[in-house]
Amino acid sequence: MGFTNPLFLLGLAFIAVPVYLHLVFKRQPILKLFPSLMLIQKSIDYIARKQKLKNIILLILRILILLLLSFIFAKPYIGSSASAKKSAGAQSAFVILIDNSMSMGAVYQGISVFNAAKSSAIEILSSMRPDDKGNLGTAGSPGKMLFSQLTWDKDALTRAINELEISSGGTDLPSALVSALKLLQPLPKQYKKTIYLITDMTASSWKHLLDIYDLERIDPDIDLALVPIGNADIPNMAVTDIKAPDTMLSEGTSAKIKVTVKNGSKRPEKNTLSLYVNGYKKADIPFEIEADSEKEIQTELRFSEPGNIQITASLPDDLLPLDNRRHLALKVYETCKVLIIKPSSAKSLSNYTGDIFLKFALNPLSKSSGNIFAVESRFPEELGNIDLKKYKAVALLDTDYLSPAFIKSLSEFLLKGGNIFTFMASRCKPEWHNEELHDNLGGGYILPGRVFNRVGNSVSRSVTYRLTDLDFSHPALKLFEKDDGRALARGAAYEFFQVQPNPAAIVLAKMSHGFPGIVEEKRGKGLSILFSFPAETGWTELPLRPIWVPFIHSIFSYAVTSGDLLLADPKPGYAISLSAHCNQGDKFSLKTPDNKIINLEHEKLSDDLAQLYITETDKTGFYELLQNEKRLSVFAVNPEASESDLERIRIKDIPRFLVFNTESASQSRKDAQKIRQGWDLTPFCMLLLILLVAAESWFANLPADKRF
């Protein structure tokens, strides 16, 4: 219990008055002769007991009256919050965290959940006193404080609340809470510190917080107040995912599009999914979905021309319209030409078949069009003055000789954006490779590492090696994460070259025993990938395995698309940092989904490379990155899928927080007041005082013959 005016408690000293009167002051009796005390004696025991009890009761009543009088002047209050235990005159410091995640965009029974949250925030703010200071933060992802410091400016805080907009992102309660704690914790102890969290209580967001945070360990000096908005699970249907499973799309080919829809309602639903390509409706797909479940809807789209494609999957609007559309930005490539260079020493062999496994993997049906890759295979002697610009990639198979002129043009090809794949085999001579393709080229080297001795014996096949330690985070190998690379590991290798990667190179996979198996290095605008084993069956069984085709396809697709700025799944509100090739004087800009053009500042990393920062990603939809007003890339920002799950967490599962009653927004102000000051006991004390005075008056004048 605390007191607003504790000095008035000095009035408790007046309790001594009735005690003094009771103990000291007694009326002097007069002497009275009486014939016989026989009857008086008989009455006196009962009377004495009654009188003593009455006196004690009166004393207690009078002490209580004085006690209550002192209390009333001292304005008592009680409260379980840390703030209520502090002096009533202490300053308050608070942070209001408003959840502006996508789920707050729901409208239930005609009331916007987000607007209700803002109303509650304004009500809490209305109890702010002139010497209090506060801040406003968002609990949507990414959480941020709207003011760098706590402010006394109530009007500015009110304006900030009114201007707050809902985001399409998820909820990030941990970072919002940490930011608020960082502001309040350094304040002196005498401050009443409170964090008000206004949220719609979605279970997914709270689960994340409760998993990583022990709320009980938060500074007990800081009150955590929870303002739950909304009071029911809202039936919601959402598009939670859209993807094209193929790693690379090519003109004239069909592409699978997979859309996932989720029914958050408690009953089965029928609905129609609409697909839009570049803004034009391409398909309406009716579907039925069970209660509280997800469903994947698959369709095929054919793209006849290369370029950037914008695909939107859309459902009719419901109570939460923000998650009813999802976007996918794709790039359709023209057919990629790949040049395979066979070993020079094999030219004399009429039946050389060392390239067929690679050719098969890249173009199984040997189609001249309608395929992603078109393959051309030559011996070094057949290259002449070949123009490498028309090729996207060059594959060096078991190479034992290249003319110096071609090596030079190959180096230029690589630095200007071409991709070189080197497969090592029995004809390869490490000395030649290291000298001609690495050391002699200076800064224009081609190989991502130096080659050393052979390991193993492909004749005796006494030792078997396999591809291990695959870097599944790498786009080229992500495909094999599903089976943890076991399918690739089945392709046994019996001999390979030992490779020492360059300092800038990365190892994508290792051979068992730990030697590098696949090494990649970005060279200029291009990519050089070295395989320490061949692309034919002399040293390895991998080309005979079914995994060979997707393996080669995935790595080649990755390589030829790596020069493109394709941003996968940027989260709404999060900044994007990327590097792009640029020339002197180039200008970058961003076209947002609402067709606003934003100029982007860039930072030069090298003569032809710049670092770009994109911060305006709040809105969902397609963003176009423009270089000199020419489209460089397109990416899509989608709402956070987890926000579509509107299932609420139970209040009792949340520790530490003092929970507001949110039947009305004005209740928030009262609850905030209660947290800060506790329960004001003055009215109760006054009522009690009146009752006690009445009781004392009645009791003191109680007729002597009345029993009590």
Next chain:
Amino acid sequence: MENSTRISKYLAPELLAAISNLTVRTRNLSEGTIEGRHKSPYKGFNVEFSSYRQYAKGDPVKDIDWKVYARSDKLYIKEHEQETNLNGYIILDSSTSMNYKGDKSSMSKYDYAATLAASFAYLILKQQDSLGLAIFSDQVQSILPSRGGMQHLKTVCNHLEQAKLAGKTDIASAIDTAARAMRKRGLFIIISDLMDNAEATMEKLRQLKTAKHEVVLYQVLDSDELFFPFDQPAIFRDMETNSEVTVDAFLLKNEYRKKIETMISAFRNASRKTGIDYILTDTSNPPIKAVKSFFTGHSQTGRSR
């Protein structure tokens, strides 16, 4: 009447005038030698025939009515009732508590009781009956044997006036002593505030009744004792024992009244069962009313005799 001609200060002329035409009669028979108003408890040879009864062994032969025997051939005894004089005994309480005089009363309880005693002495002696007197507190102070004649009235009054008020009330021993002194059956008029053990008192009175005495019990109380009109805290000092009690009289009043009601009821009920006449008197009322209560059968406080 002038003071010098007064028999006693307890027999004021107004009182004598008011009671002079009264006659004391007993309900049952009196035992005595003078034929008069009172039936004798003895059946015997006298003028007024009472009844016949069959002869029983041991009856005197001289009482047999031989005429009846001659007629009926059966032995009958002829009984007669005798009228005789009344033996009155007044037993008066002179304990210290009887010295109490409340504000509303014109005389102390003893003076009131003595006035009653003198009045009954006058009436009894005036009708040529005999009267004895015992004055007691915790012991019998003085005792006058039963005698007749108006000269005896003076002696009685002198005794009443000269009595010293001292000691506690002990009715039981006083009755014992008086009963031994008064051998003949008679009328016992006991006048006291009865501030004694009620059960012991009633037991003695029951014994008197068993001995065929007529008993009249006067309880003389001051108005203060009956109604306890005090409202202030007071130290009450017992007049008999000098012990003191400090108490808020206002708080005590109701409880005290209940207690005295209980005590009076106990005496009244016990008296009714025993056949004793119980008369409660309040000293704030004139003594003549108390005397007349004997004849009207109503106590001064409105309680029936």
